[in-house]
Amino acid sequence: MTLPRWDDPALKAGTMIKGALWLVAEVGEGGIFTKEQVRQAFPGVSQADRRIRDLRDYGWVIHTNTDDASLGPGEQRLVKVGIPVWDSNARREAAITTISAKQRQATLAADNYQCANCGIAGGEPYPESPHQTAVLSVTKRRVARPDGTDTEQPLTLCKLCRAGTERLDHADLGQLLADIRNLDQVDQDRIRRWMRRGRRGATPLDRAWTAYRRMPAEAKEEIARDLGIA
Incomplete structure (x- = not known):
């Protein structure tokens, strides 16, 4: 499929869509770009850089120097191209699972502003990589209920854990309940205490x-x- 040209005067699209097309055409996955380059590509467009950041809600992974210490101030790296937002059908399907700002804040608070996978707090340096600090985001995880139905539920992940979410894509609630019930009584009592406290x-x-x-x-x-x- 031939992509529209980001700088085509006939293209009827917003800055986020044009920015996505610019990233694909001019930067590419793994490429580095700067805020100045964004301003030059979209002269006279206010908050063009913010519209680029909005792509993260559609699965685009864009790192700054808070995520990657090898980047300089003002530099960003296009790590992964996400949902093709220039495709209205793909954008409409993605909107169904988009997390609202209110839901995002509620999820962060429910998870105590910590990664649900590794437990690191936002802004905390990684023990194995002290030069990197955790940046938290909210994603959705598919949960299989014991009655056979599936639901998507939000949870907090840091950027490193989110980058390796293949093993976090699906949660089996019934299997987990069975595993807990199969523990001996001492361990069942212990895990109940952990659940009440919200920590191990x-x-x-x-x-x-x-x-x-x-x-x-x-x-x-x-x-x-x-x-x-x-």
Whole structure:
């Protein structure tokens, strides 16, 4: 299918659609662009950069230097092209699953402004990549109910977890309930406590390991000798 030209004077479309076509034609996936380039491409158009950012609601992945430390101030990278917004049918279908601003805020609050997958909070640096800080967004996950029906429900994910959501696309509520009921009574009581608190409680083993991990190397060696490890 031949795409419309983003700069075709005859194209009757808004800035977001023209911006999407410009990204595909002039930047491409993996390419870097700047706010100045956006201004030059759409002279006299106010908030053209914001219309570009609106593409994220349609599955377009666009990173700034808060997501990717290799980018400079004002630089953005087109990581992934999402829904072809220039196609009215595709845009209309996408609108059915678009999350409203009110729903987005309610979901962030319900998830305690933390990633539902890894637990990192917005703005917090990743332990394995301290130069990267978490940026939270709200997406939808398909949930299979025990009665056989499916529903799409919103949840909070950080950008890194959202980039690998293949394993998060579908949740089986019935299977999870069965797994919980199959736990022994001690573990069932424990997971109920975690659910009431909204977080996992640390076990004595967790606390001991965390305390050991934070010890200086010399102290760790002393502990290992005392326990007969070294």
